[in-house]
Amino acid sequence: MRTLVCLSLSLASLAAAPVAPKKKPEPAKPLNTAQKADYAKVIQPMFDAHCVSCHGPKKEKGKLRLDTLEATLKGGKNPTFVIGKPDSSMLLARVFLDRTAGDVMPPKDEKPMTEKQKEALYAFVEGQTIPEELVKAALADTKAALTAAKSAPKAKK
Numbered sequence: 001m002r003t004l005v006c007l008s009l010s011l012a013s014l015a016a017a018p019v020a021p022k023k024k025p026e027p028a029k030p031l032n033t034a035q036k037a038d039y040a041k042v043i044q045p046m047f048d049a050h051c052v053s054c055h056g057p058k059k060e061k062g063k064l065r066l067d068t069l070e071a072t073l074k075g076g077k078n079p080t081f082v083i084g085k086p087d088s089s090m091l092l093a094r095v096f097l098d099r100t101a102g103d104v105m106p107p108k109d110e111k112p113m114t115e116k117q118k119e120a121l122y123a124f125v126e127g128q129t130i131p132e133e134l135v136k137a138a139l140a141d142t143k144a145a146l147t148a149a150k151s152a153p154k155a156k157k
């Protein structure tokens with residue numbers, strides 16, 4: 001008799017238990033010093049050159065700003081990335097899409113990022129210190145993009 005009561009009691013409490021809350025997206029871990037330095041040196045200039053015109057103080061497409069580390073980690077309508085999980089990063093996925101894909105970032109008409117820039121970004125999201133050779137190559141490409149943008153100002157849309 002005793003066990004029966006117990007059983008029905010626990011069943012009742014099970015039924016009353018609230019629906020399990022939806023799993024929250026993983027919170028971004030704070031970056032270590034080396035990662036912060038890589039972001040400032042390599043990633044932010046890359047975003048400034050290719051993304052901030054639409055994801056910054058003037059425009060906030062997709063509710064996303066990429067003009068500071070805090071804003072980048074905060075994400076937009078969706079999370080951008082979690083360090084150490086490159087394969088579940090929406091931002092990386094869109095940057096690595098084929099240039100013909102509708103969702104590719106920066107959008108089709110914009111100057112694409114180079115392979116070296118993308119590799120550096122991937123390494124950063126992986127959580128590794130960006131290898132020195134890649135840092136140099138990515139910085140050179142970012143500089144070239146900035147120079148090109150300055151010498152040929154685009155007509156305003």
Ligand code: HEC
Binds near residue numbers: 062064
């Ligand atoms: C010419 C404007 C433009 C540029 C430049 C641009 N984007 Fe976007 N981006 C958009 C628009 C518009 C959206 C919102 C619609 C959508 O999600 O496709 C968007 C959305 C996004 C989103 C999804 C945001 C969310 O939370 O849903 C990501 C991630 C993103 N962009 C990354 C980038 C990155 C990284 C760059 C630079 C390499 C970049 N974008 C450059 C226009 C731009």
